[in-house]
Amino acid sequence: MARMSGTFFGYEALNRVSFLRNDLEFVKRTLQHRSTVFVPFVRGEALVRGQESRELCMLTLQDAWFPMKPVVDKLMPVLNSEEARAAVSGVNLTFLGLRSSDEDDVFQYGSSYSGIPYYAVDFWASDRTLVRESDLEPLLQCGRVDRKVVFELGNETASLYSHAKMYLDWLAKYNFCPGCGSVMFPVDGGTKMQCGNRDSNVHCNVRDARVNNVCFPRTDPVVIVAIATKDFKRICLARSGRTVHDTVLYSTIAGFMEPAETVEHACSREIWEETGIRCNDITLVSTQPWPYPVNLMIGCVGLVDANGVDDQIDLSHDKELMDAQWFDVEEIVEAIDRYSGSGVVKFSRSDITFPGSTAIAFHLIKFVCDRYKRSMGSL
Ligand SMILES: [Zn+2]
Structure with a gap:
């Protein structure tokens, strides 16, 4: 893929492989891969490791200081269902893309697609959600990313932050179907929202639209x-x-x-x-x-x-x-x-x-x- 350096926030380091996001097998395998990078947010804001750091916090399944594997294990069974909503799961998750890499153990999907998978993960945990607030303790010790930190990041990291932030902002705000008011839930690796209205007697101009029944993020x-x-x-x-x-x-x-x-x-x-x-x-x-x-x-x-x-x-x-x-x-x-x-x-x-x-x-x-x-x- 052509890679353009672009303006600040405009560096495209990932291949979004948007056509693979509706493949649940792809989503499940990327979530569980050892190379996968998770960019953690807590209640809508990204983190820096420690209070004084200026580096955007990132996680893999291997990191001991914050165990991501139990989080992924709780999310796997509820993907593409109403339980995937942050109100139930405690987590908004969105697939960002694959980053090309020469390393041997990167994720491989079929013969055509490989790289390090990137996800953004935003914790909205409480004591009633699948992922509990008490599970987040190490993350809650991290500093929040404020604007000053963002504009001191290198462009590649700032662009990754921007990409994650925009999807997570949308997932956090659009909880109800604009057609019928039913709850919506994320599908396609958290890049689309689907109306949860199962009552065929209640018309929904989102669910029942001829072209699609999903809502996309806005720009x-x-x-x-x-x-x-x-x-x-x-x-x-x-x-x-x-x-x-x-x-x-x-x-x-x-x-x-x-x-x-x-x-x-x-x-x-x-x-x-x-x-x-x-x-x-x-x-x-x-x-x-x-x-x-x-x-x-x-x-x-x-x-x-x-x-x-x-x-x-x-x-x-x-x-x-x-x-x-x-x-x-x-x-x-x-x-x-x-x-x-x-x-x-x-x-x-x-x-x-x-x-x-x-x-x-x-x-x-x-x-x-x-x-x-x-x-x-x-x-
Ligand atoms: Zn609806």
């Missing part, structure tokens, strides 16, 4: 767009009320896509609503999964005619922004050239900052800078 698309003049000499950045360490953060504008809207129209709409600028020349640059909670940031650049009309800033429509300004790209090039690679980018002439390299906004701003340099013949 919320957000457009994020850098607005530049067509000669790339100026870029419009905006600030909300947010400050970072007493400095003012200017960034690209962003907003949720709406139903029945193209990415291009969503960008043009957000640009006009938030800044008053008229822009219909939209190009996709790159995208970024963003696990707060389940967004996909669709990064674009919008090019504007600097004709004194289309490029006029008017904040009176939506009133979401505190300020928007046209900046000389030349000055931003200088700031990015001095950037160390971590934290926010500092602007030389004032207390203004821009988002750092973990944010797609940085890459969109840098895209405009690179185009400017190219037009100046320096790249």
Whole structure:
């Protein structure tokens, strides 16, 4: 499989083999394999090993400090049934994928598929669930992963965290069928939810839908767009009320896509609503999964005619922004050239900052800078 390094949270280290997730034999064998890695969460948040560690906690069936085998043994008989629900089992489990490996003892399925299986496992145990809260004691001693830790992780681990977090967030929140209100239970390695309504007299437009009777995890698309003049000499950045360490953060504008809207129209709409600028020349640059909670940031650049009309800033429509300004790209090039690679980018002439390299906004701003340099013949 092609592997693209991508944006922060956007590194795809696993082969998701999505077509194997509905094969119960595959799920059972991956769950029991000695090489399988489990990324543990407790009540929706991942863990670091010990209180001071900065490393994401991972488990195998061999680890003595937290015995995963009894957990797997309790889950095996209830897979694909109502007892698999966290309210009964105490666990949400989701298959993430296979990681390619040259080691001899990796998981092998048929002649075509091999690697180290990865699962995310989220414990919602109580004293009434199959897996008991008292079983979790060693995990409860671990520190929780907060945002500061996440953004210090390497991109491969951060992306694994993001992948796990988005599935587990969905499994934890969607407990009842949106068609009939019955309980739902996870199937296909925790990547689909099935309506538990067995009463054929009670209509359910999820269970009885012609195409499928399952619910899938959601991803919320957000457009994020850098607005530049067509000669790339100026870029419009905006600030909300947010400050970072007493400095003012200017960034690209962003907003949720709406139903029945193209990415291009969503960008043009957000640009006009938030800044008053008229822009219909939209190009996709790159995208970024963003696990707060389940967004996909669709990064674009919008090019504007600097004709004194289309490029006029008017904040009176939506009133979401505190300020928007046209900046000389030349000055931003200088700031990015001095950037160390971590934290926010500092602007030389004032207390203004821009988002750092973990944010797609940085890459969109840098895209405009690179185009400017190219037009100046320096790249
Ligand atoms: Zn239903």
